[in-house]
Amino acid sequence: MGAGMARNLLRAGHRVAVYNRSREKAEALAIDGARVTETPSQACLGCEVAFTMLGDDASVAETVWSENGLARGLGRGAIHVSSTTISTALARRLAAEHARRGQRFLSAPVFGRPEAAEAQKLLIVTAGPEEIRVRCQLLFDALGRQTFVAGNEPWQANAVKLCGNFMIASLIESFGESFATLRKAGVVPRVFLDVMNALFASPLYANYGKMIATEQFEPAGFSLALGLKDVRLACAAADELAAPMPLASLLKDQFLAALAAGQADQDWCSMSRVAARNAGL
Numbered sequence: 001m002g003a004g005m006a007r008n009l010l011r012a013g014h015r016v017a018v019y020n021r022s023r024e025k026a027e028a029l030a031i032d033g034a035r036v037t038e039t040p041s042q043a044c045l046g047c048e049v050a051f052t053m054l055g056d057d058a059s060v061a062e063t064v065w066s067e068n069g070l071a072r073g074l075g076r077g078a079i080h081v082s083s084t085t086i087s088t089a090l091a092r093r094l095a096a097e098h099a100r101r102g103q104r105f106l107s108a109p110v111f112g113r114p115e116a117a118e119a120q121k122l123l124i125v126t127a128g129p130e131e132i133r134v135r136c137q138l139l140f141d142a143l144g145r146q147t148f149v150a151g152n153e154p155w156q157a158n159a160v161k162l163c164g165n166f167m168i169a170s171l172i173e174s175f176g177e178s179f180a181t182l183r184k185a186g187v188v189p190r191v192f193l194d195v196m197n198a199l200f201a202s203p204l205y206a207n208y209g210k211m212i213a214t215e216q217f218e219p220a221g222f223s224l225a226l227g228l229k230d231v232r233l234a235c236a237a238a239d240e241l242a243a244p245m246p247l248a249s250l251l252k253d254q255f256l257a258a259l260a261a262g263q264a265d266q267d268w269c270s271m272s273r274v275a276a277r278n279a280g281l
Helices: 003-012 023-027 040-045 057-065 089-101 115-116 130-143 154-184 191-202 203-214 223-240 246-261 268-278
Strands: 049-052 079-082 104-107 120-126 142-149
Touching: 003 049, 003 130, 049 057, 049 130, 057 089, 057 203, 057 246, 079 089, 079 130, 089 104, 089 154, 089 223, 104 120, 104 130, 115 191, 120 130, 130 142, 130 268, 142 154, 154 191, 154 203, 154 223, 154 246, 154 268, 191 203, 203 268, 246 268
Parallel strands: 049 079, 079 104, 120 142
Antiparallel strands: none
16 A cells, blocks of 8 residues: 555656655655655655555554654654554543654554555545645645545544545445355355445445455455454444444444354455355355
């Protein structure tokens, strides 16, 4: 995800310095004109905006607060844009830390798989002070096809992202249960998928439906382990707000069942295999 985003910033004419914990991944961007650095702090020196696109809360915290982390290198008034799917709690902690250091913070998680990042077709959900959002809009235009504003508090964008991923996980579970039932009924999955595509006309239904119908779970565009992480974070956000999400709790258990079956590194839509196994398929 981060590589595709960095390439689009370079294509738009921005000067980009990159850091990745696996250096070879960063070096692949040097061909496109990126400056490869040794630490997050080094990447942020002199920059106006620093994007983070990582796997989870722990990796973001390490990148920001480590001895050579982003917070040490980012100048006063410079902006940290977090595009990682993180907890609402961490987003609030990051906003407070950057304010304490005289820096600015914006949440801008994205919807889209790696191919969408490469094709500049991400949907970006941002939240934070208006003047920072306005300053970053040219960057968002280089990264995606549309930007949505969730509010003036950065964590609100993370709440939208978590609820959005909950909706996608619900779609995966619905397809899994439906395909399992129809297979036992002797109906070819493609027939049902064609009906659903005509009914909903949604690229999410078309893409995930095809992957589940044909069991195309590798290589993973978004791993099942990360899917479980996001559903857990959605449940945690709901707990903070005293907003019950009973379906999210069910999805968490389904992801756990898939994880226990050794599917952690498969695409998260492989959760559909749980419904198939439960149906004796």
